[in-house]
Amino acid sequence: MVIIAVVAIGAGVVIASLMNRKVVEKEPVTEDAGRLVENARREADTILKEASLKAKDAVLQAKTEAEQEAKEKKKDLQALEKRLQLKEENLDKKMNLFDQRDAELIKREQSISSRDQALQQKEEKVSQIIEEQRSKLETISGMTAAEAKKVLMEEMENEAKMDAAKRIKAIEEEARETADKKSKEIMALAIQRYAGEYVAERTVSVVALPSDEMKGRIIGREGRNIRALEAATGIDLIIDDTPEAVILSGFNPVRREVAKIALEKLIGDGRIHPGRIEEVVSKAEAEVEQAIKEAGDQAAFDLGVHGIHPEILKLIGRLRYRTSYSQNVYLHSLEVAFLCGIMAAELGINVKQAKRAGLLHDLGKAVDHEIEGSHAVIGADIARKYGESPKIVHAIMAHHEDEKPNSILAVLVQAADALSGARPGARREMMETYVKRLEDLERIATSFNGVTNSFAIQAGREIRVMVSSDQVSDDQAVVLAKDVAKKIEAEMTYPGQIKVHVIRETRAVEYAR
Structure with missing residues (x-):
């Protein structure tokens, strides 16, 4: 507003000066022109007055606004000053409070320090009294502190043992009422439901001959036939005075079976010479390998367990020619698997997993004559190698306590193995x-x-x-x-x-x- 007023005043002054200049330059003017000039002057004066008034109003208004703004700022500053003053007062109060607290803390520290000193003195005095009493007690009882402590500990230990024995007895009586009865029921049910052979047949190592004349043909000229047969099979042939029989001797049951089949084929064919022996032994090996594979597949099929590695199935099939205490290990493994499955069903755990662990528990016996170590450890290593689960591997390892059982599955395999091996007629023990x-x-x-x-x-x-x-x-x-x-x-x-x-x-x- 102020700027506009100043501009208007300036414009009026300029117009007035221009008009005055024109009047001076043109002296001979007419009366109309004079009137016009006079009117222009009056109008210019009017404009100047109005502009002056507007300028004054603008200045006054600006001044009023400035004063109002100054008052507001002053009011804000006064409020801020008040707040600062209040804060300063609060800070002073807090400082006074802190000073009071510091003084109280110093007093407390002094009090605590004096108490600590008093307590330390009392502790020293109590320790001295205790030492005196201890020495008096040792003199009266005739025992040192270590001896008295030992006697006290022994008495406390005996009391604890008695209490523990009573507690154990009570717990066992309570548990025996249910656990023993239930476990016996499950095991009896498993045995009753499994219809296995009462006595497993042993692997036969004797080959029957149609006549004693066949012994000479088996031996051959200068013993070449028997040497060829022993070299091809790795089995010793014992031909003695036993009528119409040849005994096969060897530590490997699979080789012994190969030799038995080959010898039976040679006897049936009648052509016995080194070239023919090698051919027949080769065929017998193929037959045994096929029988081993079929036995492993049949075991998995009968039990309903799938996904077992083919190499493991071959080892299961080899157990068909392995015995333990006169018990066929292949049939024993099937029996353990069925018993594990029955007991697992009664306990409500995975039946197929239990059968799988039971079938594989004696896996190591297929190769324990070739690898050093316990058959449980060997079997666990083989199962781990061919991707069996850690639970199965642990059950195999733990069934003879080579590892402490830590699962129900491992305990089931232990129980089923014991049931299968310990039932009457299952195994034969040496008298000694x-x-x-x-x-x-x-x-x-x-x-x-x-x-x-x-x-x-x-x-x-x-x-x-x-x-x-x-x-x-x-x-x-x-x-x-x-x-x-x-x-x-x-x-x-x-x-x-x-x-x-x-x-x-x-x-x-x-x-x-």
Whole structure:
């Protein structure tokens, strides 16, 4: 507004000066021109006055606005100053409060320091009193602190053992009512539902001859036929006075089977010479390999387990020619697999996985005569190599405690293996081994304090331990049974399980005269 007013005033001044200049230059003017000039002057004066008034109004308005703005800024500054003043007052209060707290803390520190000193003095005094009392007690009791501590610890240990024995007894009685009954039901049901052969046939190592004349033809001129047959099969042929029979001797059951088939073919054909022997042995090897493959495939089919590596199936088939304690390992593996499946179904776990673990548990026996080590470890390594799951590998490894079982599957395989091997007629034991196992059982049982006698019964499946009633209490008998069982597990190898039965009785005898 101020700028506009100034411009208007300037314009009026310029117009007035121009008009004055024209009047001066043109002296001879007419009256009309004079009037026009006069009118122009009046108008210019009017314009100048109006412009001056507008300029004054604009200046006044600008001044008013500036004053208003200054008042507002002043008010804002006063409010800000007030707030700053309040903050400063608050800060002063806080500083005073902090100073008071610092003073209180200093007082507390001094108080605590004095208390610490007093407590330290009291502790020293108490320690001195305790030492004096201890020395007096040692003098009175005649024992040092270490000896008294040992006696106290022994008493506490004995009390803890007694309490633990009572607790164990109560827990076992409670668990035995359900667990023992249920486990027996499951195992009995598994045995009843599996219709396996009662006694498995052993691998035959004797070849029957149509007549004794055939022995000479088998031996050949200067023994060339028998040497060729032994060289081709790796099996020793024993031809002695046994009528109409040839004995095959060799550590490898597959080679022995090849030799048996080849010899039977040669006897049936009648043509026996080195060239013919090599041809027949080659055919017999192909037949055995095919039979091995078919046996492995048949086992997987019968059990309903699929996806087993072909090399593992071949090893399963080789178990057909392997025996353990006169029990055919192939049939034993099928039996264990079926038992595992039945028990797994009763427990509600994976049946196919249980059957698979049972079938493969003795896999290592197919090659344990070629590889050093336990058949369980060998079998686990083979299963791991051909992509079996860690659960299956662990079950194979743990079925003879080469690894501690940590799954239900591993325990199932252990139980099924024991059931299959321990049932009557399944296996044959040497008399010396049987007697030694019974003697070891009784020796372990009688090695504990308080045992008066022990008797191994039930073909070594149970050991009855007689204890003195004066030395062993009812609660200690529970602990003793566990200790005996643990020692048997650590020192002996046996199929199935052994029941430890601790018997304690008190007899009162009196005579009437």
